[in-house]
Amino acid sequence: MSPLCFVYGTQHCGATRKRYDAAVSLVRILYVGGPTAVIEIGPWRLITDPTFDPPGKRYFFGWGTASRKLHGPAVEFSKLAPIDAVLLSHDHHADNLDRTGRELLPQMGAVVTTEAGARRLGAGARGLAPWGTTVLEADGRPPIEITATPSRHGPPGSGPIVGQVIGFSLKWEGQLHGSLWLSGDTVLFGGVRDVARRIRVSTAVLNLGGVTFPWLSGPLRYTLNADEAIELCREIDPRSIVPLHFEGWKHFREPRDTAIREFAASPFRDRIHWLARGATIEVEV
Ligand SMILES: [Zn+2]
Numbered sequence: 001m002s003p004l005c006f007v008y009g010t011q012h013c014g015a016t017r018k019r020y021d022a023a024v025s026l027v028r029i030l031y032v033g034g035p036t037a038v039i040e041i042g043p044w045r046l047i048t049d050p051t052f053d054p055p056g057k058r059y060f061f062g063w064g065t066a067s068r069k070l071h072g073p074a075v076e077f078s079k080l081a082p083i084d085a086v087l088l089s090h091d092h093h094a095d096n097l098d099r100t101g102r103e104l105l106p107q108m109g110a111v112v113t114t115e116a117g118a119r120r121l122g123a124g125a126r127g128l129a130p131w132g133t134t135v136l137e138a139d140g141r142p143p144i145e146i147t148a149t150p151s152r153h154g155p156p157g158s159g160p161i162v163g164q165v166i167g168f169s170l171k172w173e174g175q176l177h178g179s180l181w182l183s184g185d186t187v188l189f190g191g192v193r194d195v196a197r198r199i200r201v202s203t204a205v206l207n208l209g210g211v212t213f214p215w216l217s218g219p220l221r222y223t224l225n226a227d228e229a230i231e232l233c234r235e236i237d238p239r240s241i242v243p244l245h246f247e248g249w250k251h252f253r254e255p256r257d258t259a260i261r262e263f264a265a266s267p268f269r270d271r272i273h274w275l276a277r278g279a280t281i282e283v284e285v
Contacts, residue, residue: 150191
C-alpha cells in the first residue's frame with residue numbers, strides 16, 4: 001500500500017466535509033460492492049453505478065445472457081446518503097443498476113449517464129456522448145467538470161448489441177497530479193487508449209471482472225481482466241489504481257485472487273489498492 005493511502009472504517013466517511021477548503025486534493029473512495037462506490041470530493045458525495053439489491057436473484061442481460069448476484073451491498077444506502085450525483089456508466093444492465101439502485105435514483109441528485117440512458121431514465125438525467133462534458137455546480141462548492149470517455153463493453157462490433165456505455169474523467173480545482181478517471185465497463189480498445197493520449201490521469205478506477213458468457217461467445221470478454229488492465233495502466237500510468245466490478249456476480253469470471261496475483265507481479269503492485277467491501281481509501285489526486 002502506498003504511504004499516501006489510508007484505509008478507514010465507514011463510520012468516518014463524513015470527515016472530509018469538515019476539513020474541506022477551496023482546493024481539494026484528497027478524495028475518499030468507499031467500496032460498497034460490485035461496481036458501486038461512493039467518492040467524496042470535498043463536500044461532494046458521488047456514487048458510481050448504484051447496486052443495492054440483496055444477493056441470490058438471477059438477472060437477464062439480453063441475448064440469452066444471465067447471471068446471479070452473489071453479494072449484497074456492504075453498506076445500506078441510508079448510511080451513504082446524502083448523495084449529490086450518480087456516475088452511471090450504463091443503465092441497462094442489472095449488475096450496474098439493479099432494481100433497488102433504480103428505485104433510489106430520485107434520492108441521489110444529478111444522474112450523469114449515456115445519451116441513450118438519459119432518454120430511458122428521463123427525470124433530468126444528463127446524457128453524454130464520449131468526450132461530452134457537464135459540470136456539477138452548487139453554492140459554496142468547487143465545480144466538478146465531468147467528461148465522458150469511450151467504453152466498449154464487449155468484442156469489436158458489439159457496441160450496437162451491447163448498447164452505450166461511458167466512463168468518466170473528473171476534474172476540479174486543487175488536483176495535484178491529474179484527473180480521477182473511471183473506466184466504466186469496457187475492454188481494452190482504441191477508445192480507452194485515447195484516454196491515455198488525451199487525459200493526464202492521477203487515479204484510475206477500473207471495472208475488472210473478466211466477464212465472459214461462454215455458451216454465447218466463448219472466450220470473448222465484455223470487461224477488462226487484470227492482464228488487459230495492466231496493459232492499459234502501462235499507457236495511462238496512473239498514480240493510484242482502485243479496482244471495482246471484480247466480485248459479487250457469477251459472470252465475473254476472473255477470480256479476485258487471480259487479479260490480485262497478476263497485479264502483484266506487475267509494475268503497478270504498489271499503486272493498486274484492493275479494498276475490502278465496506279472499506280474506504282483516501283487517495284491524493
Ligand atoms: Zn454492463
